[in-house]
Amino acid sequence: AQKITQTQPGMFVQEKEAVTLDCTYDTSDPSYGLFWYKQPSSGEMIFLIYQGSYDQQNATEGRYSLNFQKARKSANLVISASQLGDSAMYFCAMRDEDNFNKFYFGSGTKLNVKP
């Protein structure tokens, strides 16, 4: 079974608007970590934001926030005030801390920000 599911292969957003990228995960372990990475066209993988399974509050990092809904097993990334430089692939990932810290990545969402 897929551990991480990203159902949006591609998305468009108007510059300066907010956008939500969906991510659902599958685990029966109580201890895990959720991550989002950005991969621009240049190819590097850039860490954006982290949410621990026991964290009470949603993580935020600048214009990035993670909408963590534990009961629904979702960890959506919200980007506020989109910029042209936000155009990239975005990957959701999970670290299974009860499985020797194994990492699972989703298939990614290609975000295009329109001027």
Added chain:
Amino acid sequence: DAGVIQSPRHEVTEMGQEVTLRCKPISGHDYLFWYRQTMMRGLELLIYFNNNVPIDDSGMPEDRFSAKMPNASFSTLKIQPSEPRDSAVYFCASSLDTQPQHFGDGTRLSIL
């Protein structure tokens, strides 16, 4: 601080040749991961190490692939013999315990 360093950045070689990819993790990190990225299969975890010991190599495609981590500051991923279907971007990443992974810039491998 220096990030994860991979070499070479690009490699073009003919099928049948041995290919060795190298990775220097961030100093102090105790986990090291090797990934392969292709358009068809996305980002695949090949193998990862904890304190230089391989933990899970279930993602290694076949016996032609091998990875070693002789010490905390160096790892190699070797393909022998290489085939055109091995063409991909190979990433190395490292992390400290359960902290986020930091990725290298990748090696773009082309097997002709």
